[in-house]
Amino acid sequence: MPVTPSSLPTPDRPRTVGALRASGHELRGVKTEIRENLLAALRAGRDPWPGIVGFESTVLPQLERALLAGHDLVLLGERGQGKTRLLRSIVGLLDEWTPVVEGSELGEHPYEPIAPLTRRRAAELGDDLPVTWRHRSERYTEKLATPDTAVADLIGDVDPVKVAEGRSLGDPETIHFGLVPRAHRGVVAINELPDLAERIQVSLLNVMEERDIQVRGYTLRLPLDILLVASANPEDYTNRGRIITPLKDRFGAEVRTHYPLEVADEVALVQQEAALTAEVPRHLIEVVARFTRHLRESSAVDQASGVSARFAVAAAETVAAAALRRAAITGEARAFARPVDLEAVPAVLRGKLEFTSGEEGREEEVLEHLLRRAVADTARYALRGVDLSELADAVATRPVRTGERVPAAEVVAKLPQVDALTEVAKRLDASGTEDPGPMASAAELALEYLFLTRKLAKDSADDGDTVEYG
Numbered sequence: 001m002p003v004t005p006s007s008l009p010t011p012d013r014p015r016t017v018g019a020l021r022a023s024g025h026e027l028r029g030v031k032t033e034i035r036e037n038l039l040a041a042l043r044a045g046r047d048p049w050p051g052i053v054g055f056e057s058t059v060l061p062q063l064e065r066a067l068l069a070g071h072d073l074v075l076l077g078e079r080g081q082g083k084t085r086l087l088r089s090i091v092g093l094l095d096e097w098t099p100v101v102e103g104s105e106l107g108e109h110p111y112e113p114i115a116p117l118t119r120r121r122a123a124e125l126g127d128d129l130p131v132t133w134r135h136r137s138e139r140y141t142e143k144l145a146t147p148d149t150a151v152a153d154l155i156g157d158v159d160p161v162k163v164a165e166g167r168s169l170g171d172p173e174t175i176h177f178g179l180v181p182r183a184h185r186g187v188v189a190i191n192e193l194p195d196l197a198e199r200i201q202v203s204l205l206n207v208m209e210e211r212d213i214q215v216r217g218y219t220l221r222l223p224l225d226i227l228l229v230a231s232a233n234p235e236d237y238t239n240r241g242r243i244i245t246p247l248k249d250r251f252g253a254e255v256r257t258h259y260p261l262e263v264a265d266e267v268a269l270v271q272q273e274a275a276l277t278a279e280v281p282r283h284l285i286e287v288v289a290r291f292t293r294h295l296r297e298s299s300a301v302d303q304a305s306g307v308s309a310r311f312a313v314a315a316a317e318t319v320a321a322a323a324l325r326r327a328a329i330t331g332e333a334r335a336f337a338r339p340v341d342l343e344a345v346p347a348v349l350r351g352k353l354e355f356t357s358g359e360e361g362r363e364e365e366v367l368e369h370l371l372r373r374a375v376a377d378t379a380r381y382a383l384r385g386v387d388l389s390e391l392a393d394a395v396a397t398r399p400v401r402t403g404e405r406v407p408a409a410e411v412v413a414k415l416p417q418v419d420a421l422t423e424v425a426k427r428l429d430a431s432g433t434e435d436p437g438p439m440a441s442a443a444e445l446a447l448e449y450l451f452l453t454r455k456l457a458k459d460s461a462d463d464g465d466t467v468e469y470g
Contacts, residue, residue, distance in 0.1 A: 013097070017110040018127025020099055027111045030185055030225050031070040034093045038067055041093075049089050052082065053272060054265035055257070059086070062255045067093070071252025072208060072228040074193065074243070080308020081257040083231040087142075087189045090229065094136035098185065102130035105177060106184040106222075107139075114184070114222050139186030143179055145195040151203045154178045155213050180207055185225050193230040194242050201247045204228075208250040259296060259309060263289050269309055274316040278323040278335035281441055283382055283428050287342060288315045291374035295353065300366045302354040311352050318348045322404075330407040336437025339375065339444040340403055340467075346371060372452055379449035382427055388446060391420040392455045399470030400447060406466055408440035415443055 014020040028036070041048040042064075049060055063086070066073045075083040100107045104118050110131050113122045122129050143154070151157070156178040180188055190196070207213060213222055230251070232243060260266040266289035267282065274280075292312040295301050319337050322344040327335035346367035355363050394416035402411045415421060424446045425431040430438035447469045450456040459468050 013133055014099070015131055016127060017101075017122075017129040017131055020110055020131055021127075025099065027109055030094070030187070030227050031067075033095055034090070034227065035068050035070065037093045037095070038064060048093060049086075050092070051272065052086060052089060053269045054260040054262070055082075055086070058261070059255060059257050062253070066253035066255060069252060072250065073230075073253040073255060074248075074251050075229070075231045075255050075257055076234060077231075077257030078233060078259070078306030078308075080306060080310045081259055082309065083257055084142075084189075084191055086257070087187075087191075087229050087231060088140065090187055090227070091136055091140040094139055094187070096136055097133045098136070098139070099131045100134045100185070102132040106181055107134060107186070109185060112223075114224075139183075140189070141179055141183035141186060142189045142191065145190055145192045147195060147197055149196055149200055151200060152176075152178060154180050154200065155203050155207070156181060180204070180226065180228075181213060181222060181224060183226055184222075187227045187229060190228070190230040193232045198244050201244045205246055205250065208247070259307075260289075263293065266292060266309075266312060270312050270316045273309075274313045274320075276317060276320040278320040278327070278337055279437070280316055280320050280323070280337040281428065281430075281438065283378055283445055284319055284337050284339065284342065284441070285316055286382075287339075287371075287374045287378045288312055288319065288345070290377050291315065291345070291371050294370040294373055298366065298370060300355055300359045300362070302356050305354040307353065311349060314352065315345045315349055318344050326404050329405060332407050332409075332437070334435055334437055336408065336435070336441060338402075338408070338437075338441040339448050342371060342375065375445070375448055376452045379445050379452075383424060383446060383449065386420060386423050386427065388420050388424075388450055388455070390418045391416065391424075391446060392450050394418050395447065395450075395456060395469055399468045400443075401466055401468045402440070402444055402447075403461070403466030408436040411440040411443065412436040415439075421446070 014023050014025070038048055048064075049055075052060065063073070063075075067090070075086060077083055099110055101110050101113055101118055101122070104113070104115070106115050106118070108114055108118050110122075110129060113119045143149070156175050193201075207224060207226075208228055213224075228251075260269055263286065267285050270285050270289060289312055292307060292309075292315065295307045295311070296303065301307060319341045320335075322341035323337035324335045326332075326338075326341065346364055350363055350367060353363075353367075355366070359366060398414075398416060400411065400414045421443060422431070424442050425439055428438075428442035428445065430442035433439075447456065448458075451458045451469060456469050459470070461467065
């Protein structure tokens with residue numbers, strides 16, 4: 001979370017440890033801080049998890065119980081389920097500003113210095129020990145676990161420069177601290193924890209339980225105050241490694257994540273995360289959401305690999321890009337997505353999926369079939385109760401031409417004047433505007449639904465850029 005000018009510390013904050021004590025400031029441990037701030041948010045009815053969609057009644061209650069219990073925790077789930085986003089949101093439960101010893105390598109609280117050098121400074125300066133203020137965004141540390149991660153990266157190592165300056169090799173002040181000690185009084189997140197080599201995972205055991213670190217043969221007692229959180233994929237998904245049993249035992253909670261359970265949640269997630277270069281109406285985002293859900297249920301797709309929520313986001317962005325390209329080709333002033341733009345999705349996003357071994361050569365066929373199902377399901381839900389037979393009869397005698405090279409105004413001009421289309425426009429938020437884009441998009445969905453339910457025929461032109469319903 002970035003530090004904005006409005007959130008900078010005020011000049012009247014205490015700048016020495018003596019002034020800090022006089023102000024009545026009390027030291028709270030990180031887990032206590034998170035617990036009390038979470039409880040305050042729950043009591044006030046504030047959402048502690050802004051931007052988290054679809055976990056309200058499943059994942060978040062479990063996560064909140066783990067944090068209230070003061071447990072280090074693992075989020076377990078397939079790729080693209082928002083694990084990292086959820087871990088990063090925990091930082092919002094920390095105090096916005098916290099005092100630290102100025103110049104401290106480990107960001108120690110002025111009341112409890114833990115590093116040898118800081119302790120010596122505190123003893124020498126007493127109440128004049130200088131204090132600075134750290135924003136909560138600086139108290140979150142994240143590490144992507146990779147097989148080449150070393151103990152020195154996480155815990156620390158002897159600094160040869162300090163040794164060269166004349167200090168003894170056994171002097172604790174020769175240590176260059178790693179990522180975990182530097183996150184003192186904060187949150188440490190390790191993504192894809194099983195990817196850490198087992199000997200590296202062992203280095204975390206003392207940190208989590210005994211709160212000390214071991215570097216190059218000597219032990220340094222550091223009462224580290226951290227919340228350690230991690231993400232991992234289920235064992236049936238990753239073949240790269242595992243969480244060793246002693247480390248798994250030290251985590252107090254394991255919280256399972258999942259993909260959005262409802263279509264509305266998937267739609268909300270796409271609307272929140274997608275960077276759309278053109279306007280994409282809700283009914284097309286719903287098609288994308290249903291398409292993604294059909295892929296997660298298909299036996300042709302390797303479900304152990306998962307179908308990431310990023311797939312739905314990328315699909316919506318692809319639809320928007322197709323609409324933008326079409327508007328440039330047809331000369332339309334406004335790029336507004338239509339069902340014809342969905343045709344770009346299977347070809348562009350095919351590489352994001354893992355198919356089962358028996359589906360070689362049928363990938364595109366599978367994707368096109370499931371996309372048609374998603375279109376039909378969306379139209380059936382959105383237009384339920386609307387009698388489209390009048391529209392089908394009118395188009396059968398006067399075909400409607402559409403496609404990538406047909407402007408929205410031309411599509412609308414060819415539409416028959418029937419009451420069914422007026423109701424379709426109302427259902428799909430296409431009424432009340434002079435722009436032909438929304439009406440063309442709504443009408444195309446209705447016409448495609450009539451084709452998929454075998455009420456209309458559809459012929460493709462030789463160039464593949466236009467189709468005719470009739």
